[in-house]
Amino acid sequence: MSLQGYAVRHAVSLGCEAEATHVIWSEFEAAAPEVARLGAERLLRTGLAIVATIRRDGTPRIDPVEPFFSHGHLLLGMMRSQKAFDLLRDPRCLLHNPISDPNGSEGEFKLRGRAVDVQGANLWEGYRQAYADRWKRRPPEGFPFRVFSLDIDSAALIRWDIEKGEMIIGLWSLAHGVTETRRKYP
Numbered sequence: 001m002s003l004q005g006y007a008v009r010h011a012v013s014l015g016c017e018a019e020a021t022h023v024i025w026s027e028f029e030a031a032a033p034e035v036a037r038l039g040a041e042r043l044l045r046t047g048l049a050i051v052a053t054i055r056r057d058g059t060p061r062i063d064p065v066e067p068f069f070s071h072g073h074l075l076l077g078m079m080r081s082q083k084a085f086d087l088l089r090d091p092r093c094l095l096h097n098p099i100s101d102p103n104g105s106e107g108e109f110k111l112r113g114r115a116v117d118v119q120g121a122n123l124w125e126g127y128r129q130a131y132a133d134r135w136k137r138r139p140p141e142g143f144p145f146r147v148f149s150l151d152i153d154s155a156a157l158i159r160w161d162i163e164k165g166e167m168i169i170g171l172w173s174l175a176h177g178v179t180e181t182r183r184k185y186p
Contacts, residue, residue, distance in 0.1 A: 021174040022113055022151040026072030032172040035157050039109040042097035043067045043074075047134060051076065052094040053086035061086055067095070068134070070126030073149040076115060077127055080144040087115040087148055095150060104160040104167075111155050115148035123149065160185075 029036040043049050044067070051065040063083045068075045076095070078084050087093060091114040099106050118124060127147045132138045139145065157170040161182075170180045 022153045023174065024072055024149060024151060025069060025074040028152045028155065028172070029072075031174070032155065032178045035155055035170050035172050035178060038107070038157055038159075039097075039111070039155060040069065042107060042109040043095075044069075045106070046098055048098055049076075050096045050098060051083060052096070053083050054090045054092060055082075055086055056089065064098075065095075066131075068127055068130035070130045071123055073123060073126070074111075074152075075118065075123065075127045075130070076148045076150060077131065077139070078146055078148075080146070084146040084148075088117060088146075091115045091148075093150070103162065104158075105162070107160070108158040109155070110158075111150060111152050113150045113152040113154075116151055118147040118149055123147065 023031070025036070047066060048064050049067045050062055053061045053063070055061050061083060063078075063081070065076045065078055065083070068077065074095075093113065093115050095111040095113075097106075097109045099108060118127070124147060128138055154171070154173040156172075159168045159170075160166070161168060165184055166182045167185045168180065168182050170178060172178045
């Protein structure tokens with residue numbers, strides 16, 4: 001099945017419009033392997049990412065979240081929090097790797113998509129195992145937290161070539177595939 005076919009089938013299964021174009025991580029990885037590889041490195045570098053959600057009143061909220069990869073999904077685990085309630089109400093979100101170097105040497109990775117509340121035991125166990133692998137302990141049993149799988153609409157990878165004075169912008173979407181542009185800075 002093509003990625004476009006997968007996206008339409010997946011959108012319908014989630015109750016979305018058939019023309020929706022979002023994929024799970026493994027499908028994104030197949031479509032844009034280099035962007036996905038560099039993006040995963042950035043997301044896993046610190047074990048944290050920044051998620052932007054939409055509050056009930058329509059204003060944005062940003063919060064840290066722990067990204068994990070399991071069974072072809074990018075999973076976001078969070079305690080019972082306002083960001084989880086935001087995602088249950090409106091699944092649209094953005095995910096961004098944390099950066100701390102003002103020179104841009106770490107690069108930026110951004111994903112736009114929809115957070116799908118994980119219900120299946122397979123993904124829950126995958127999340128729990130990925131958590132245990134990273135933190136050397138399992139998440140507490142019975143603790144009220146949510147796990148979401150990020151269905152990806154688009155991605156951006158921004159890198160800097162300091163020697164050439166260039167910013168390299170890689171974009172991915174199902175409609176356009178991977179495109180790359182370079183521009184001088186400052």
